[in-house]
Amino acid sequence: MQLTGNLLIGQQSVPGSNGSIKAVNASTGAAIEPAFGGATLADLDRACALAWTAFDVYRETAPEARAAFLETIAQNILDIGDDLIERCMIESGLPRARLEGERGRTVGQLRMFADVVRNGDFLGVRIDPAQPERKPLPRVDLRLRHIGVGPVAVFGASNFPLAFSVAGGDTASALAAGCPVIVKAHSAHPGTAELVGRAVQKAVKDCGMPEGTFSLLFDSGRDVGQGLVADYRIKAAGFTGSRGGGTALMKIAAARAEPIPVYAEMSSINPVLLFPNALKNRAESIAKAFVSSLVLGAGQFCTNPGLLLAVDGPDLDKFIKAASAALNETAAQTMLTPGICKTYQSAVARAAEHTGVTTAARGVEAKGDNQGQSALFVTTADAFRKSHDLQEEIFGASSLVVRCPDLATMLALIESLEGQLTSALHIDEADYADARSFLPALERRTGRLLVNGFGTGVEVGHAMVHGGPFPSTADGRSTSVGSLAINRFLRPVSYQDLPDALLPDALKTENPLGLNRRIDGKLQLAK
């Protein structure tokens, strides 16, 4: 499939004239064709105007129509075929199997949200029927549903060029909520972005959705991204990336005449806690699983285990020895971009030179350009407590083991940590009592707690939380993965004494959409 390098503004394919970007072959560092023209502010304005016009129509599309639209996007992505995987492999350096899996996840997410739309529970329908006889005053008829917040800006993520990019989780949940989407493509995979963008653009047409339901913009600098979040027609933003990038967008959003929410997923070191009995009984098997998780995808996961805490002693020595042996054999892997690789290498070098930090192991040395060599460091509780910079995320396959004198110190260190996406406890039954005493501190700063596993597997389901207190995300009241992610783009509206003729279908007395409803506070299932 031929790439055009064009912006997708509604149903148009338009050359961008504000500078240009080219993708880089992640393995070789060579620029690859074609050039993608950056959007001008006029292009941005047109995309926003189209999205604004589309909003009222799109948000009132019938559930079946909106669900079919999401499913059509999924099918159109599959229909691109292997061209998508091949282009994405070159741009991201990620291997085929991973990207095929990620495509499956992307398509699965879209289909899950189609089911969510059909199910209709996301509308949160509540009806408090009128009580004309109530004393001293009659009660009015009140009905509540949720509607989309408005057009949403989505920023593609470098580390999930399919599942958290143009038609990824943010886009799928915003579209499901009834919000038009304008995507700012990530400069690391513009070709992948165009291919997927065209699949969405075609679905808009195939399904007769309003033109402005979707646009895709390339940005040769930062003006388009910042301009999007600042535009008065944009009512929320979804972002996955660096802490610097995310907090910059949060500032722009807060400074608007009308502040808007930014759902930025930014930074997490995902502490792993080894409890004494598990460590004693399973040091070696945990070590192997830990290293597998650490090096997965060259460590470029938001949920990568960047910190490990355990009580010092021979069992921990055994763990470190086994983990080091496993890590020594891990091959260097191509990273997403030369910039990310360079940042990783400097961060690892800084950690290695850090007072109080020793290098336990390094992976096999890099043979090619842009490859990340994995790293395992060890430090003491004292050194960790004194150096806040040891808490900073190193994006890549690097982790830090902290030798704690006892469990109380381990808990105190947990209390010193910032917000996290995940926290993992490795425990045997004899550890349950100790683990229980850690739960409150972990719940307060973590979106997902897990036992005897690692956070790198992120199941896309209904009970998933991929989110957590700042700075792991901008807004710990939300998740960006799983069906609950739709809530980010909804707001409640109440209707008082409207005649049935004027009520939206979701609130009509006869319940034509067959929705579960909360009547006078009590949930009632449809039929």
Place this chain on the structure above:
Amino acid sequence: MQLTGNLLIGQQSVPGSNGSIKAVNASTGAAIEPAFGGATLADLDRACALAWTAFDVYRETAPEARAAFLETIAQNILDIGDDLIERCMIESGLPRARLEGERGRTVGQLRMFADVVRNGDFLGVRIDPAQPERKPLPRVDLRLRHIGVGPVAVFGASNFPLAFSVAGGDTASALAAGCPVIVKAHSAHPGTAELVGRAVQKAVKDCGMPEGTFSLLFDSGRDVGQGLVADYRIKAAGFTGSRGGGTALMKIAAARAEPIPVYAEMSSINPVLLFPNALKNRAESIAKAFVSSLVLGAGQFCTNPGLLLAVDGPDLDKFIKAASAALNETAAQTMLTPGICKTYQSAVARAAEHTGVTTAARGVEAKGDNQGQSALFVTTADAFRKSHDLQEEIFGASSLVVRCPDLATMLALIESLEGQLTSALHIDEADYADARSFLPALERRTGRLLVNGFGTGVEVGHAMVHGGPFPSTADGRSTSVGSLAINRFLRPVSYQDLPDALLPDALKTENPLGLNRRIDGKLQLAK
């Protein structure tokens, strides 16, 4: 009941030493005893430390215990008896019947949240059971519940000294969510605040809740309020008041090392739309009802009808004539504070002198100090469009009628309005088609749409939205009235592969709390 003038920090009653405030008799302007000592930053720190310590215990209290606590607060407020009403009448200038009604609402809100806690749906339990046989990878067990965000700062509102103050909607919903609360008392009703604060403090003790579950602070300036929102242990804030005050808190919250949500309810002019047939058939009865709503509580409601739009012509003349006649007879009413009254009088004087604005009617002239004389102004669509300041809320019994040349202009003016708490449509059946074309624009900027009524009655129920896009509130994704208000103070946490022994009761397989649960995405009612 003797007032102490003391701060309530946990179970302590402590004299504040950082300056002091006295209440003012709203009718006479005279300062009244006792003096209330302002909190020092050390007092603030102690309240925050206690709240922080209380959080882990309080948030895990059993539903029945927490519900009983909320009910005990309600009962303790009733047990104060008439002392509360009398003190509140003096401090607020509001009449007895209104305050008795407001006490009923306050108590009703607490009891409603007790029911919400017992019901347990607010926990939003979701379970995606493990699928050990799934290919290619087994599926983990994932369970989700919501927990409180952490200690919450609540700012008492001047215009609801009971229902939106110390034990009002923000406090009730935060406590229901499992969050300790620190209230910054409003300086307009410190005596009322102390009485209610002691009722809450006693309930904490009566019910064996952790000491830091509740504190009440007085502020002789702005340091305590601002310090509360800035404190790292505070995780959300609830505020009802001016746009200036609310946006100042939003700025403080956004600038923290860990930004937090501020739920500020600030500013709304609540447009009333008269459609042609309703106007033709019912001009006079609508006019009477409009004036009744306008002057209710001296117009000091967030949902006061401050703007009325209709198509110009003889029917509108008839409406204005009837409304003017009714308004002419409305007595001047004591306002909440001399400051509020002065601001009201200047705003009304400015409106009267505004180019393009004519004064249609004034109420009976004020006879005492601190009384607000109601006002009705008329302008043209042109003048309204040109003067953004005519959109600014005048807090008090003042409203502006805009003569529109046609419905299209009326809709265009709606599109120029900022976010609103309520919008009211007055329609007969023959107006339905026209009204329908207004709904999208109204939904986009309003929390509650209502037909043939006025927004001033705010039913406390499950389907109420008292909230709307900025600047009506800081965060249009929420409501501050009704059971949905609890969502403001919750965040989701996911638990992966935890043994039953470590799961919170809400997520245990046997469902010991008897909760409705979403299993694999499908709602299942308990029993």
